[in-house]
Amino acid sequence: MSSSADKESVLQLQEILVGAENVVEFLSGLSGLAAAAVSEAANDRIECAVTLKLRRRPATAAGSSERxxxxxxxxxxxxDGPCVKALREMSAVMIDDVASDPRWPAYNQALAERNVHSTLGVPLEISGAASAALNFFATKPRVFTADVYEKxxxxxxxAHSTLHLSVRIKTAENRAEDLEAALESRTAINLACGVIMAQNRCSQAEAMEILTKVSSNRNRKLRDVARELIEQLTGSGIQTHFDA
Incomplete structure (x- = not known):
């Protein structure tokens, strides 16, 4: 891909990232751009999915289409298959023709049944803990010629740097959600302890001990028992306010 094409792709991806409401929306835009770019080079309709691996097994994150x-x-x-292998070895893997490629016979048969006859997995290294791959699908064999492969x-x-930024945003979103959930659980537990202290005229430590015993006897998480107590008392759920 030429330098000018590189710059244009990066600008388009950055525009998608800025306009996307979440990472999945960004990855959908990325897969759409990838499909369009490779389709143009192949002079044929190519579809693309993004497989994302974050500390665990690979999972489909988005695609240029539902198909x-x-x-x-x-x-x-x-x-297993070319995309999984590409992620594992961090190098591009291609099936030139599902009818003649001896690897992954079950996968090749499944593709043929869905009118896909060649495919290409291209990895993107994001960070030490995260990686991704673009999974391209074509309805004809031998579509991924040298020029199309290079494209x-x-x-x-x-896409590498923009995807790296996207995953960092997703990680930050997950941490923020985890923190919010932890704060909401703590709020419920503290409120429940307050109720128990008022009802039993006991200390906070004693109230916590009572709540813990109820949690153990019911075999339910402490935060769930606390929420249930507050909801029964007030008729509404717990709200944690994060405003300064």
């Missing part, structure tokens, strides 16, 4: 997502799910269900790999290289 692309479903096709990627096939590989995830089988547990796909070039797009992945151009």
């Amino acid at each position: 692309a997502v479903q096709l990627d799910h096939v590989e995830q269900a089988i547990g 796909a790999v070039g797009f992945a290289a151009a």
Whole structure:
């Protein structure tokens, strides 16, 4: 991919990232751009899915179409294939023709049944704990010629830095959600202890001991028992206010 094309791809991806409400929306935009770029090079309609790996097994994150997502799910269900191998070895992996490629016979048959006859997995290294891959699908065999292959790999290289930023945003979102959930649980427990202290005229430590015993006897989490107590008393749920 030429330098000018690289810059154009990066600008388009940055525009999508800025306009996206969440990471999945960004990855959907990324897969759409990737499909369009490779389709133009192949002079044929190519579909693309994004597989994301964050500390665990790979999972389909988004696609240029619902069909692309479903096709990627096939590989995830089988547990191996070009995209999974690309993520494992961090190098591009291609099936030139599902009818003659001896690897992954179950996967090749599943693709053929869905009118996919060649595919290409291109990895994107994001960080030490995260990686991703673009999974391209074509309805004809031998679509991924040298020029088309170069286009796909070039797009992945151009997308690298923007995808890295996207995953960092997702990680920050997850941490913020975890923190909010932890604060809401603590609020429920503190309120429940206050109720028990008032009802039993006991100390906070004694109230916490009573709440813990109820949690153990019912085999339910402490925060759930606390929420239930407050909801029964007030008729409404717990609200934690984060405003300064």
